[in-house]
Amino acid sequence: MAKVLLSVFLVLVAVSSSLGKPEKNTVKKEKRIPQTLSRGWGDQLIWAQTYEEALFWARKGNKPLMVIFHLEDCPHSQSMKKVFAEDKEIQRVADEDMIVLNLMYETTDKHLSPDGQYVPRIIFVDPSMTVRADITGRYANRMYAYEPTDAKLLLSNMQKAKKLLKTEL
Amino acid sequence: MAKVLLSVFLVLVAVSSSLGKPEKNTVKKEKRIPQTLSRGWGDQLIWAQTYEEALFWARKGNKPLMVIFHLEDCPHSQSMKKVFAEDKEIQRVADEDMIVLNLMYETTDKHLSPDGQYVPRIIFVDPSMTVRADITGRYANRMYAYEPTDAKLLLSNMQKAKKLLKTEL
Numbered sequence: 001m002a003k004v005l006l007s008v009f010l011v012l013v014a015v016s017s018s019l020g021k022p023e024k025n026t027v028k029k030e031k032r033i034p035q036t037l038s039r040g041w042g043d044q045l046i047w048a049q050t051y052e053e054a055l056f057w058a059r060k061g062n063k064p065l066m067v068i069f070h071l072e073d074c075p076h077s078q079s080m081k082k083v084f085a086e087d088k089e090i091q092r093v094a095d096e097d098m099i100v101l102n103l104m105y106e107t108t109d110k111h112l113s114p115d116g117q118y119v120p121r122i123i124f125v126d127p128s129m130t131v132r133a134d135i136t137g138r139y140a141n142r143m144y145a146y147e148p149t150d151a152k153l154l155l156s157n158m159q160k161a162k163k164l165l166k167t168e169l
Numbered sequence: 170m171a172k173v174l175l176s177v178f179l180v181l182v183a184v185s186s187s188l189g190k191p192e193k194n195t196v197k198k199e200k201r202i203p204q205t206l207s208r209g210w211g212d213q214l215i216w217a218q219t220y221e222e223a224l225f226w227a228r229k230g231n232k233p234l235m236v237i238f239h240l241e242d243c244p245h246s247q248s249m250k251k252v253f254a255e256d257k258e259i260q261r262v263a264d265e266d267m268i269v270l271n272l273m274y275e276t277t278d279k280h281l282s283p284d285g286q287y288v289p290r291i292i293f294v295d296p297s298m299t300v301r302a303d304i305t306g307r308y309a310n311r312m313y314a315y316e317p318t319d320a321k322l323l324l325s326n327m328q329k330a331k332k333l334l335k336t337e338l
Contacts, residue, residue: 031213032212032213032215034205034206034207034212034213035205035206035207035215035216036203036204036205036206037203037204037205037206037218038203038204043201043203044200044201044203046201046204047204049206049218049219049272049273049274050218050219050220050272050274050276051219052274052275052276052277053273053274056274103218103219104218104222105218105219105221105222105225106221107219107221108221108277
């Protein structure tokens with residue numbers, strides 16, 4: 001619905017600017033829609049901007065961190081995003097019990113790619129700063145990948161991440 | 170104006186929810202406004218999310234990168250942000266000729282804090298990946314700090330950064 005309204009709005013903007021007096025730079029000066037940190041993975045969640053920020057919050061709040069690697073032009077990322085954003089229970093747990101970060105570019109920290117760099121890929125990090133390489137999806141060749149049909153597994157992995165590695169603190 | 174409207178809206182939300190039947194979690198379920206990547210430094214600019222992303226774009230587009238370190242609860246950052254966002258020439262050059270990144274948390278790269286970590290601090294990076302430690306403000310003790318009265322100096326430093334270190338490429 002929001003998307004439909006947005007399209008209508010953009011069409012109106014286009015029509016009204018093409019009706020207006022031609023001016024220098026009109027083509028260029030269309031208003032951009034500000035980029036959000038959620039990038040469609042849940043506008044109601046509070047997203048960390050960078051890995052450093054996310055680690056700070058995880059330690060401070062003693063909460064697990066969930067890092068989602070994705071790409072705008074990857075259909076698997078897009079379909080996983082839709083499921084993630086629309087699943088109320090995933091959104092609730094992410095909101096209440098986790099620090100969340102979504103990234104389209106890899107960090108320099110190799111621990112975040114235990115079996116390679118691919119998308120979509122979801123890695124949990126304990127507030128003790130330990131990457132939870134033990135929390136995996138169901139694919140042997142890409143252990144941190146999730147498909148839209150894996151929403152329940154993802155939710156149970158989120159619950160698993162909530163059991164902190166207290167002995168490491 | 171947008172702020173006034175927002176306040177009115179928030180008051181209305183508060184009033185209407187206090188008038189409504191009390192329900193579990195009503196306090197909590199107020200709609201959050203999605204966070205933007207601009208954080209008020211210019212909604213019309215295209216902001217990189219992370220330093221890694223910004224470096225990728227700088228190299229790809231052969232454009233200098235401008236990294237702004239700031240904090241929400243720092244009055245110097247806030248006043249500098251206002252000047253930056255409202256200065257049309259700064260916004261134009263940032264939009265057309267630079268890759269921009271604003272960060273509230275330090276990165277692990279020490280080259281981005283040549284004389285310490287403080288805010289506000291603006292560091293230019295050449296697309297050859299060289300931090301332009303030679304492009305400074307007017308304060309000897311905090312060489313990369315800018316005050317609102319330094320808008321012209323900042324603009325001329327942006328022009329300086331556009332002269333790329335081609336010999337290093």
